[in-house]
Amino acid sequence: MSMKTVFERTTGLTEKPTHYCPGCTHGLIHRLVGEVLEEMDILEDTIGVAAVGCSVLSYEYFNCDMTQAAHGRAPAVATGIKRVLPNRFIFTYQGDGDLASIGISEIIHAAARGEKITVIFVNNAIYGMTGGQMAPTSLIGQKTATTPDGRNASVQGLPIRVSEMLATLDGSAYIERVSTHDVPHILKAKKAIRKAFETQKQGLGLSLVEVLSTCPTNWGLDPHESLDWVRDAMIPVYPLGVYKNEAGGN
Amino acid sequence: MGKVLMKGNEVLAEAAVHADCRYYFGYPITPQSELVAYMARRLPEVGGLFLQAESEIAAINMVYGAASTGVRVMTSSSSPGFSLKQEGISYLVGSELPAVIVNIVRGGPGLGNIQPAQSDYFQVTKGGGHGDYHIPVLAPSTLQEIVDLTMDAFDIADKYRSPVIIMGDGMLGQMMEPVEFKEKVESKQFDKSWATTGTRGDGGPKIITSLELDADSLEKRNTLLQKKFAEMKEQEVRYETYCTEDADYIIVAYGTVARIAMNAINKARETGLKIGLIRPISLWPFPEKPFEETRKRVKGYISVEMSAGQMIEDVRLAVNGHAPVDFYGRTGGVVPTQEEIYEKIITVAGGLKYEHENGI
Ligand SMILES: Cc1ncc(C[n+]2csc(CCOP(=O)(O)OP(=O)(O)O)c2C)c(N)n1
Numbered sequence: 001m002s003m004k005t006v007f008e009r010t011t012g013l014t015e016k017p018t019h020y021c022p023g024c025t026h027g028l029i030h031r032l033v034g035e036v037l038e039e040m041d042i043l044e045d046t047i048g049v050a051a052v053g054c055s056v057l058s059y060e061y062f063n064c065d066m067t068q069a070a071h072g073r074a075p076a077v078a079t080g081i082k083r084v085l086p087n088r089f090i091f092t093y094q095g096d097g098d099l100a101s102i103g104i105s106e107i108i109h110a111a112a113r114g115e116k117i118t119v120i121f122v123n124n125a126i127y128g129m130t131g132g133q134m135a136p137t138s139l140i141g142q143k144t145a146t147t148p149d150g151r152n153a154s155v156q157g158l159p160i161r162v163s164e165m166l167a168t169l170d171g172s173a174y175i176e177r178v179s180t181h182d183v184p185h186i187l188k189a190k191k192a193i194r195k196a197f198e199t200q201k202q203g204l205g206l207s208l209v210e211v212l213s214t215c216p217t218n219w220g221l222d223p224h225e226s227l228d229w230v231r232d233a234m235i236p237v238y239p240l241g242v243y244k245n246e247a248g249g250n
Numbered sequence: 251m252g253k254v255l256m257k258g259n260e261v262l263a264e265a266a267v268h269a270d271c272r273y274y275f276g277y278p279i280t281p282q283s284e285l286v287a288y289m290a291r292r293l294p295e296v297g298g299l300f301l302q303a304e305s306e307i308a309a310i311n312m313v314y315g316a317a318s319t320g321v322r323v324m325t326s327s328s329s330p331g332f333s334l335k336q337e338g339i340s341y342l343v344g345s346e347l348p349a350v351i352v353n354i355v356r357g358g359p360g361l362g363n364i365q366p367a368q369s370d371y372f373q374v375t376k377g378g379g380h381g382d383y384h385i386p387v388l389a390p391s392t393l394q395e396i397v398d399l400t401m402d403a404f405d406i407a408d409k410y411r412s413p414v415i416i417m418g419d420g421m422l423g424q425m426m427e428p429v430e431f432k433e434k435v436e437s438k439q440f441d442k443s444w445a446t447t448g449t450r451g452d453g454g455p456k457i458i459t460s461l462e463l464d465a466d467s468l469e470k471r472n473t474l475l476q477k478k479f480a481e482m483k484e485q486e487v488r489y490e491t492y493c494t495e496d497a498d499y500i501i502v503a504y505g506t507v508a509r510i511a512m513n514a515i516n517k518a519r520e521t522g523l524k525i526g527l528i529r530p531i532s533l534w535p536f537p538e539k540p541f542e543e544t545r546k547r548v549k550g551y552i553s554v555e556m557s558a559g560q561m562i563e564d565v566r567l568a569v570n571g572h573a574p575v576d577f578y579g580r581t582g583g584v585v586p587t588q589e590e591i592y593e594k595i596i597t598v599a600g601g602l603k604y605e606h607e608n609g610i
């Protein structure tokens with residue numbers, strides 16, 4: 001009886017084991033990006049920009065040229081690269097503290113300029129790397145290291161919906177929010193990432209996929225509960241869907 | 251090519267183009283806005299790219315991105331904007347990326363004003379951003395020197411894979427003088443195999459980063475950086491001396507102040523006072539040699555600056571206690587006049603004249 005290969009490691013990722021916590025969906029999102037780069041056969045023509053956050057070491061995991069950016073500045077760094085190398089694929093991989101807090105200016109202006117880059121925006125509603133502090137995306141009532149009694153709208157303000165906001169800018173070309181809490185959604189997330197890179201290929205403007213992701217370690221939940229929390233608590237605040245699609249189709 | 255009459259800021263921009271810089275990212279700020287406007291017009295003419303960033307923070311990070319692909323890239327600003335670039339500059343050093351950064355210094359602190367100043371000396375020569383680092387800093391004092399130093403700055407950046415700073419002041423940026431752009435004899439070739447341009451045809455992935463989580467590894471990286479700084483200290487010192495051979499007192503000044511000081515020195519020499527000038531051209535590495543050569547025989551030095559006294563610290567270190575070091579400075583955008591510097595010379599060295607006249 002011959003064995004049939006049903007699953008293979010993507011060539012889009014290096015063989016280095018990732019450092020992510022058990023149940024963290026960062027690694028899964030890496031794989032989706034790696035698979036898309038492999039399937040589109042663009043690994044050799046891609047340069048990724050790693051941000052500051054738990055994914056800072058993503059430059060060791062993606063099997064393409066990588067540059068590491070200062071906290072929040074990945075869209076500016078990506079702009080510099082893309083403007084020199086317009087025929088390469090440039091992507092950033094950023095957390096919600098990186099993109100929606102310290103780097104909100106850089107992402108807004110990259111979108112406004114219609115930079116032909118792809119942004120993988122990992123929203124886990126918390127700062128993972130620094131030990132679970134409030135992010136601009138933390139939910140009302142969410143307990144974090146810096147909101148021990150839960151995020152209070154009158155004190156800490158309200159969550160930022162990045163996808164909706166960036167979709168209002170004419171320079172953004174493809175924006176979709178996806179989730180990783182179950183297999184059908186993971187498959188959908190991969191399609192969105194593919195679409196984002198296709199949008200870049202067509203030179204239509206900035207493409208961004210907001211991926212709802214888990215942080216079991218700092219949420220204080222087990223991996224399974226974390227997936228449920230994405231579905232039950234996050235999605236109602238961050239509705240899934242396509243917010244911008246200049247390319248048309250699906 | 252003959253001489254052309256141009257404004258300092260524009261001279262700097264054109265010199266960068268002559269040095270094969272094709273990418274510029276910046277944010278407007280007085281007194282260097284002509285440089286930005288010149289690049290906006292000029293770079294597309296030579297197939298390059300100009301992009302106005304949303305802030306100096308974005309601009310320096312765009313520079314970081316462009317530099318990571320191996321091209322020659324520049325940004326420019328003035329004091330408040332230069333402060334915002336510090337994080338990015340530290341990352342450029344940490345990731346060993348070449349770039350040229352211009353600071354046309356204005357009066358501070360805070361928003362200060364838009365008049366000429368040299369009050370960013372500490373910031374440019376002592377680090378400015380976080381971490382253990384130094385950057386070559388070039389301070390031209392004429393427009394022709396702007397041409398020459400800007401061309402050199404790009405070579406130094408590529409040679410060491412390091413940012414290089416050109417520091418001027420608003421007066422230099424605004425003044426007009428005839429300059430000559432010499433065609434480059436030959437383009438020096440620099441290894442750019444480290445550049446992240448995609449892996450097609452060159453094997454495995456390349457990584458540009460300043461992160462090193464393990465302490466021993468980061469120390470090793472720092473040791474390599476320190477070696478590089480030591481080599482810069484050997485190779486990249488630049489200065490000029492004027493009438494130091496017989497000088498009793500030596501004025502130390504750089505940039506436009508050195509020009510004014512030179513006039514004051516000439517006037518003093520007419521009255522028989524033997525005054526000389528040391529003009530540091532590289533502010534880092536600071537030229538120690540002209541001090542080692544003179545410090546045992548002169549009666550003293552006078553550091554003249556458009557600041558409350560910043561370079562004087564390096565002068566004192568170079569003099570190393572062998573002679574007194576005096577100071578004259580103006581702040582807030584006030585430019586010291588030739589008369590003021592002359593007065594200072596008389597105050598410090600005037601006694602000598604009395605000694606000469608009375609044969610003591
Ligand atoms: C300028 C600067 N400020 C603060 C930090 C500390 N810091 C590192 S990661 C991080 C937040 C990361 O959170 P997020 O982007 O949500 O990514 P995650 O770790 O959750 O994946 C912060 C504040 C830093 N590295 N640099």
Ligand code: SF4
Nearest residue numbers: 020021024054128215
């Ligand atoms: S701290 Fe959170 S985001 Fe970071 S690796 Fe662990 S689970 Fe993932």
